[in-house]
Amino acid sequence: MDDYDMMDGAGDQPQVKISGADSTRVEFQLSKTNLSFANSIRRIIQAEVPTIAIDLVEVEVNSSVLADEFIAHRLGLIPLDSSTANELNFTRDCDCEQYCEQCSVTLTLNAKCQSDEIMKVYASDLVVDGRHSSNVGKPVITDPDGLGCLIAKLRRDQELRLTCIAKKGIAKEHSKWMPTSAVGFEYDPHNKLAHTDLWFENDTDPAVEWPKSKYADWEDPPQEGEPFDYDATPNKFYFEVETAGGMQPNQIVMSGIDALIWKLGGLLVGLGVREPEKEAGAGGYDGPRSPDMNMDGGTTPWGQDGYQSAYGGGGQTAYGGGGMTSYGGGYQTAYGGRTDYQGSSWQ
Amino acid sequence: MPGRTTKEDTPQDAQMEDAPTSAQVGEAQVEDEIEEDQEEEVEPQRVRILPGSTDTAASFEFIDEGHTLGNALRYVIMKNPDVEFCAYSIPHPSEPKMNIRIQTYDGHAVDALKKGLADLQDVCDVVAEKFWTKREEYNAEHGIAR
Numbered sequence: 001m002d003d004y005d006m007m008d009g010a011g012d013q014p015q016v017k018i019s020g021a022d023s024t025r026v027e028f029q030l031s032k033t034n035l036s037f038a039n040s041i042r043r044i045i046q047a048e049v050p051t052i053a054i055d056l057v058e059v060e061v062n063s064s065v066l067a068d069e070f071i072a073h074r075l076g077l078i079p080l081d082s083s084t085a086n087e088l089n090f091t092r093d094c095d096c097e098q099y100c101e102q103c104s105v106t107l108t109l110n111a112k113c114q115s116d117e118i119m120k121v122y123a124s125d126l127v128v129d130g131r132h133s134s135n136v137g138k139p140v141i142t143d144p145d146g147l148g149c150l151i152a153k154l155r156r157d158q159e160l161r162l163t164c165i166a167k168k169g170i171a172k173e174h175s176k177w178m179p180t181s182a183v184g185f186e187y188d189p190h191n192k193l194a195h196t197d198l199w200f201e202n203d204t205d206p207a208v209e210w211p212k213s214k215y216a217d218w219e220d221p222p223q224e225g226e227p228f229d230y231d232a233t234p235n236k237f238y239f240e241v242e243t244a245g246g247m248q249p250n251q252i253v254m255s256g257i258d259a260l261i262w263k264l265g266g267l268l269v270g271l272g273v274r275e276p277e278k279e280a281g282a283g284g285y286d287g288p289r290s291p292d293m294n295m296d297g298g299t300t301p302w303g304q305d306g307y308q309s310a311y312g313g314g315g316q317t318a319y320g321g322g323g324m325t326s327y328g329g330g331y332q333t334a335y336g337g338r339t340d341y342q343g344s345s346w347q
Numbered sequence: 348m349p350g351r352t353t354k355e356d357t358p359q360d361a362q363m364e365d366a367p368t369s370a371q372v373g374e375a376q377v378e379d380e381i382e383e384d385q386e387e388e389v390e391p392q393r394v395r396i397l398p399g400s401t402d403t404a405a406s407f408e409f410i411d412e413g414h415t416l417g418n419a420l421r422y423v424i425m426k427n428p429d430v431e432f433c434a435y436s437i438p439h440p441s442e443p444k445m446n447i448r449i450q451t452y453d454g455h456a457v458d459a460l461k462k463g464l465a466d467l468q469d470v471c472d473v474v475a476e477k478f479w480t481k482r483e484e485y486n487a488e489h490g491i492a493r
């Protein structure tokens with residue numbers, strides 16, 4: 001593949017180690033790579049993974065004490081199921097005039113307080129249109145009572161009647177589309193590289209002011225009197241990705257990397273790069289390729305059939321065929337914004 | 348969404364030919380023969396070569412890109428032994444532009460850029476694959492079913 005040490009030899013390849021995971025977070029260590037690349041992964045996970053969030057609110061009745069805008073803002077921040085966000089188009093890429101079922105999910109809210117007791121309106125009171133077979137756009141409910149986020153409180157005779165249009169977007173545009181609530185990113189737990197000051201007050205103990213992170217045990221502490229290594233660079237990065245609820249944490253990571261691959265693919269297409277191997281047919285290509293992974297933990301292999309159709313028939317070597325070289329063949333036609341791969345025919 | 352400043356409104360200054368960064372006049376578009384028969388959805392060109400570039404020393408301007416692409420791409424391009432120098436900058440925070448400078452010992456700077464993009468894709472793909480397999484292993488070990 002490459003004539004220099006970009007990737008040749010497994011020893012030089014980036015390595016990943018998972019150190020902890022559950023339904024809301026994944027902790028992993030990325031090593032044998034560079035701060036620039038690791039930071040790109042962090043940035044793309046936080047800012048460019050597409051999710052679903054309420055974007056338009058049509059208020060029919062609002063006699064609550066909260067202003068329309070206030071409620072609209074709260075609605076925007078409610079995590080919605082985005083694990084199948086690929087089903088939807090970005091509205092800007094969609095053929096419709098304003099929005100349609102291919103690029104939006106409609107949620108309605110009808111609540112009126114008819115008792116003397118204060119009524120609480122929750123995310124679970126939002127009713128999702130039945131136009132999508134999957135859970136896309138459903139409010140994420142994780143609390144034991146099954147209520148979801150609190151939207152507003154109503155007194156007797158106060159009423160809330162509104163329609164919400166949820167759309168696909170990325171956090172670069174508005175943070176309500178962030179898939180994560182937090183992404184931990186750490187390297188060099190002993191600060192051997194002196195990338196940070198670890199400032200402390202004169203009469204305090206720096207060891208107390210700056211307790212070691214849990215990753216300190218994973219790397220050798222500095223030796224007494226060890227000279228500073230001017231050539232050292234960080235090469236182990238500790239990530240902790242915590243989901244906001246709309247997506248599985250590992251799906252967030254995969255989608256993030258995928259977004260980066262597609263960004264690069266789009267630029268390569270823009271530079272007129274074509275992939276001869278890809279055009280020759282899938283059979284001839286034996287470069288490293290992505291395994292049949294799927295991003296959503298479902299059953300769709302990573303881009304085998306899904307992407308293919310998403311391309312509107314743009315060549316049979318669709319993206320996932322060889323994840324390595326996504327910009328060739330099918331992508332060529334598909335590229336109308338890196339959004340195309342999120343085409344509506346994923347499942 | 349807040350309205351964007353349209354680029355067309357910017358008065359073009361004929362005297363600004365030497366301005367390296369934000370000159371609105373696309374002097375040398377990176378290859379014109381790209382658009383095959385991509386009828387509808389003509390994607391606006393997001394990369395261009397800045398004026399004053401030569402074959403082996405060129406500056407590229409990326410529209411709507413930032414540190415996410417710039418830093419990683421810089422790193423990957425630097426790994427190419429044909430490349431003498433590579434650096435990136437974001438000339439002004441309120442302009443959605445990112446510039447990459449490439450100087451090569453040998454070969455075209457454009458080729459080094461293309462190779463960098465492709466190599467970075469390769470790195471991404473390896474990380475994606477590793478992450479996926481490790482996560483599967485972890486799930487199997489810990490009996491996590493999804």
Ligand SMILES: [Zn+2]
Binds near residue numbers: 095098101104
């Ligand atoms: Zn639409």
